[in-house]
Amino acid sequence: MKTLRxxxxxxxxxxxxxSLLAMVGLTCWQVFTRYILQNPSSWSEELVSYLFAWASLLGASLITGERGHMNIPVLVERFSPAVQKAIAIFGELIAFAFSGIILGFGGLQITQLAMGQMTSSLGVAVGVFYIVMPICGVLNMIYTILNIADICKGAPAEK
Known part of the structure; x- marks a missing residue:
């Protein structure tokens, strides 16, 4: 399991x-074409915004893998270790359900719907950019299963 994680x-x-390097490069290209060439590049701006969405969702999956999602430790720390473990597992189950239903199922539905729609500047199906939602849903579900296994073993969160 550690190898998979x-x-x-x-x-x-x-x-x-x-994606960060690509966004920086494309943003520099935008500035260059806009101010030096006096002919703004519209496709690069659109691609940067899609890359930003991909980076955000993939980053959220990384945070899920580190068990770094939002929590309120002041409240949880008042309980016994057994209750803390149960709360941690419950939180992972909620994250699993969210990832499966919203990102996985919902993301797949919206991706299929958007495959018939083209981006304005790039001429690519919008669904190609939305595919990150179900991908991250699956990644999050894998990570939450790994997290539950670690919680049951008493392993600390990965950092």
Whole structure:
């Protein structure tokens, strides 16, 4: 399980780094074409916004893998260790359900609907950019299963 977690995290970190580099490069290109060439690049602006959405969702999956999602430790720390473990597992189950229903199922539905719609500047089906939702849904579900296994073993959150 540690190998799977490490592989997924390494892959997501690489994708996050590449998307950041691509966004910086494309933004520099936008500035160059707008102010130096006096002919703004519309496709690069659209691609940067889609890359930002991808980076955000993939980053959320990374946070899920680290069990770094929002919580209120002041409240939870008042309970016994057994209750804390149960609350942590319950939180992971909620994250699993959200990922499966909203990101997985809902993301797949919206992706299929958007495949017939083209982006204005890039000429690519919008669904291609929406596919990140079900992908992240599956990634989050994998991470929550790994997190539940770690919680049951008493392992601390990955950082």
């Amino acid at each position: 490490k592989t997924l995290t390494t892959l997501l970190n690489a994708l996050a780094g590449l």
